[in-house]
Amino acid sequence: xxxxxxxxxxxxxxxxxxxxxxxxxxxxxxxxxxxxxxxxxxxxxxxxxxxxxxxxxxxxxxxxxxxxxxxxxxxxxxxxxxxxxxxxxxxxxxxxxxxxxxxxxxxxxxxxxxxxxxxxxxxxxxxxxxxxxxxxxxxxxxxxxxxxxxxxxxxxxxxxxxxxxxxxxxxxxxxxxxxxxxxxxxxxxxxxxxxxxxxxxxxxxxxxxxxxxxxx
Amino acid sequence: xxxxxxxxxxxxxxxxxxxxxxxxxxxxxxxxxxxxxxxxxxxxxxxxxxxxxxxxxxxxxxxxxxxxxxxxxxxxxxxxxxxxxxxxxxxxxxxxxxxxxxxxxxxxxxxxxxxxxxxxxxxxxxxxxxxxxxxxxxxxxxxxxxxxxxxxxxxxxxxxxxxxxxxxxxxxxxxxxxxxxxxxxxxxxxxxxxxxxxxxxxxxxxxxxxxxxxxx
Amino acid sequence: xxxxxxxxxxxxxxxxxxxxxxxxxxxxxxxxxxxxxxxxxxxxxxxxxxxxxxxxxxxxxxxxxxxxxxxxxxxxxxxxxxxxxxxxxxxxxxxxxxxxxxxxxxxxxxxxxxxxxxxxxxxxxxxxxxxxxxxxxxxxxxxxxxxxxxxxxxxxxxxxxxxxxxxxxxxxxxxxxxxxxxxxxxxxxxxxxxxxxxxxxxxxxxxxxxxxxxxx
Numbered sequence: 001x002x003x004x005x006x007x008x009x010x011x012x013x014x015x016x017x018x019x020x021x022x023x024x025x026x027x028x029x030x031x032x033x034x035x036x037x038x039x040x041x042x043x044x045x046x047x048x049x050x051x052x053x054x055x056x057x058x059x060x061x062x063x064x065x066x067x068x069x070x071x072x073x074x075x076x077x078x079x080x081x082x083x084x085x086x087x088x089x090x091x092x093x094x095x096x097x098x099x100x101x102x103x104x105x106x107x108x109x110x111x112x113x114x115x116x117x118x119x120x121x122x123x124x125x126x127x128x129x130x131x132x133x134x135x136x137x138x139x140x141x142x143x144x145x146x147x148x149x150x151x152x153x154x155x156x157x158x159x160x161x162x163x164x165x166x167x168x169x170x171x172x173x174x175x176x177x178x179x180x181x182x183x184x185x186x187x188x189x190x191x192x193x194x195x196x197x198x199x200x201x202x203x204x205x206x207x208x209x210x211x212x213x214x215x216x
Numbered sequence: 217x218x219x220x221x222x223x224x225x226x227x228x229x230x231x232x233x234x235x236x237x238x239x240x241x242x243x244x245x246x247x248x249x250x251x252x253x254x255x256x257x258x259x260x261x262x263x264x265x266x267x268x269x270x271x272x273x274x275x276x277x278x279x280x281x282x283x284x285x286x287x288x289x290x291x292x293x294x295x296x297x298x299x300x301x302x303x304x305x306x307x308x309x310x311x312x313x314x315x316x317x318x319x320x321x322x323x324x325x326x327x328x329x330x331x332x333x334x335x336x337x338x339x340x341x342x343x344x345x346x347x348x349x350x351x352x353x354x355x356x357x358x359x360x361x362x363x364x365x366x367x368x369x370x371x372x373x374x375x376x377x378x379x380x381x382x383x384x385x386x387x388x389x390x391x392x393x394x395x396x397x398x399x400x401x402x403x404x405x406x407x408x409x410x411x412x413x414x415x416x417x418x419x420x421x422x423x424x425x426x427x428x429x430x431x432x
Numbered sequence: 433x434x435x436x437x438x439x440x441x442x443x444x445x446x447x448x449x450x451x452x453x454x455x456x457x458x459x460x461x462x463x464x465x466x467x468x469x470x471x472x473x474x475x476x477x478x479x480x481x482x483x484x485x486x487x488x489x490x491x492x493x494x495x496x497x498x499x500x501x502x503x504x505x506x507x508x509x510x511x512x513x514x515x516x517x518x519x520x521x522x523x524x525x526x527x528x529x530x531x532x533x534x535x536x537x538x539x540x541x542x543x544x545x546x547x548x549x550x551x552x553x554x555x556x557x558x559x560x561x562x563x564x565x566x567x568x569x570x571x572x573x574x575x576x577x578x579x580x581x582x583x584x585x586x587x588x589x590x591x592x593x594x595x596x597x598x599x600x601x602x603x604x605x606x607x608x609x610x611x612x613x614x615x616x617x618x619x620x621x622x623x624x625x626x627x628x629x630x631x632x633x634x635x636x637x638x639x640x641x642x643x644x645x646x647x648x
Contacts, residue, residue, distance in 0.1 A: 026366075026424075027424040028424075029366055029424070030366075030368065030423055030424065031365070031366060031423060031424050032368055032418040032422050032423045032424075033422045033423075034365075034372060034373050034376065034418075035365040035366060036424065038365055038372075039365065041342075049270065053269055053270060053485055054481065054485060054491055054494075056272070056488070056490070058272070059270055061335070061339075062270075062334055062335030062339050063335075065335055065338045065339070068338050068339075068342070069338070079424065082424060118494055119493070119494030119495070119497055122497045122500050122501070123493075123494050123497070126473075126500070137574060141357055141573055141574065142353060142357065142363050142365055142366075143363075143365070143366060144362055144363070144366060146576055147574050147575075147576070149463070149466075149467040149470055149471065149574055149575070150458075150461055150462075150463060150467060150574075150575060150576060152462065152464055156466060156470075157466050160466065202464040202465075202466075206464050206465045207462055207463065207464045207465075208458075208459040208460075208461070208462065208463050208464075208468065208511065208514060242582075242640075243640040244640075245582055245640070246582075246584065246639055246640065247581070247582060247639060247640050248584055248634040248638050248639045248640075249634075249638045249639075250581075250588060250589050250592065250634075251581040251582060252640065254581055254588075255581065257558075265486065269485055269486060272488070274488070275486055277551070277555075278486075278550055278551030278555050279551075281551055281554045281555070284554050284555075284558070285554070295640065298640060357573055358569060358573065358579050358581055358582075359579075359581070359582060360578055360579070360582060
């Protein structure tokens with residue numbers, strides 16, 4: 001029960017971080033409070049919605065509306081206190097919360113999909129990635145921004161590696177499920193934190209146009 | 217039965233308006249007759265399709281193909297008689313029909329979701345908004361246009377207010393469901409009509425960048 | 433069994449072509465190996481996923497993971513051997529494989545939807561088109577490219593004509609289903625091949641802006 005509870009609070013912190021960073025990302029545009037809320041909600045719950053629709057299970061936010069209430073509250077706060085959240089320390093904090101959210105959501109999703117025996121062993125990894133980045137992709141498309149797939153930011157790669165390891169552990173060491181979840185989640189968070197801390201990006205040799213001149 | 221019948225005809229008028237305004241919106245681009253039809257159909261049925269997929273009920277246009285036939289017919293008409301539909305009076309008429317469609321579709325959607333006991337009280341409001349603007353969002357994304365979320369047009373706000381009032385009425389005065397539907401629908405239409413008539417937009421204080429210089 | 437087998441191999445060839453052409457399409461951007469794979473997978477399976485979600489049946493790639501494995505392999509190959517695949521003969525071969533894939537996927541989809549008695553006779557045609565072009569549309573939107581709906585390329589029209597003929601044959605001559613599938617599939621492929629071979633495009637009279645000066 002306690003473990004469940006902690007997961008729940010971490011999930012809510014992740015929702016806050018997703019919504020706040022979304023509002024901050026679109027606010028350089030001349031967006032109104034409604035658009036900001038929509039972007040915040042979509043970023044927070046979009047990925048999980050795609051996952052649940054493909055899995056054909058009830059969407060998680062209709063089962064527990066707290067996800068939406070928290071997303072609305074966080075979006076409104078980010079809209080109202082924009083200058084507060086763009087302050088360097090707060091923004092950093094949000095990035096790390098976002099990293100926690102990404103780690104938790106993706107591993108939880110992979111676990112949920114695996115438990116449903118859905119397209120093992122590949123689908124849980126794919127669904128973990130979709131849950132982590134789906135909402136952000138929809139936000140960027142609706143906002144007319146470049147999606148993260150077209151940049152060299154290391155955002156989805158840690159998720160992919162973590163979920164792949166998790167799937168392999170579930171396959172070969174199913175008895176250590178709890179430890180595997182914790183370890184792989186921690187790995188994703190650590191890798192994301194390192195990316196944020198040291199501003200890492202994809203090595204040039206793994207991109208299609210490794211020229212320095214027209215690098216975006 | 218008569219009430220049902222009238223609703224049905226209003227819905228078809230809404231489909232016509234959605235499809236026609238969509239074709240007119242994308243026709244400044246060099247689009248062909250096929251693309252125009254696709255845009256018309258998507259705008260007319262896209263929002264309801266997302267709603268039904270999330271609700272996990274059969275999509276409405278597969279149950280009653282008339283929605284598609286009417287959308288195809290209206291799109292072809294708008295494509296063929298482009299210069300007719302861009303005439304000021306006809307275009308205005310289409311905007312008001314669109315307002316009727318938005319009012320009807322969103323309240324119907326909220327009612328449908330509420331009746332399914334799905335994520336009350338928040339999900340019916342969200343689904344009403346999705347039904348009203350989802351198709352237009354997909355159209356704008358596919359056409360590479362700026363979505364209405366990034367503008368200050370008052371399009372979704374009336375829907376949000378109307379559906380929120382409707383949800384509150386259903387919660388507290390469930391016996392007046394018919395009257396509530398009619399009243400909230402009328403409210404959405406009236407607010408949209410006022411926006412069209414007097415060219416209202418979101419007050420600057422509710423946008424993120426209330427500067428006059430770089431306002432889009 | 434043999435017929436089934438051949439269909440399966442053609443489908444895999446189609447997946448390869450979809451994934452490879454997708455990676456080649458986005459690689460002028462500075463995309464990394466992860467983004468390239470995502471684009472390849474989405475293009476290969478996106479359309480069928482939308483179809484299955486709307487039909488409310490289990491998504492095809494979760495039932496048979498080979499679709500994903502092949503898409504990943506083809507995407508990696510296209511990423512690694514970019515210069516090989518952009519060679520004129522190989523690229524042409526990929527375009528023709530893509531045409532085979534489009535023909536097979538759309539007719540198979542129309543057949544599947546028809547067999548489920550879903551929204552006959554219109555929905556099978558629509559679902560055939562969605563299956564053929566849905567993945568490419570998502571790819572273009574995520575990559576920030578102009579979608580094919582906004583160009584005058586004859587890509588979806590052959591699919592529409594072929595699926596419409598197929599639906600009419602299923603309606604009026606249900607006993608010739610196998611022959612109809614083969615004939616309509618061949619028709620779609622032939623029309624696509626002609627478009628590729630002679631660089632055909634939509635006649636100007638069927639576009640909204642038939643001016644030569646600002647044609648894109």
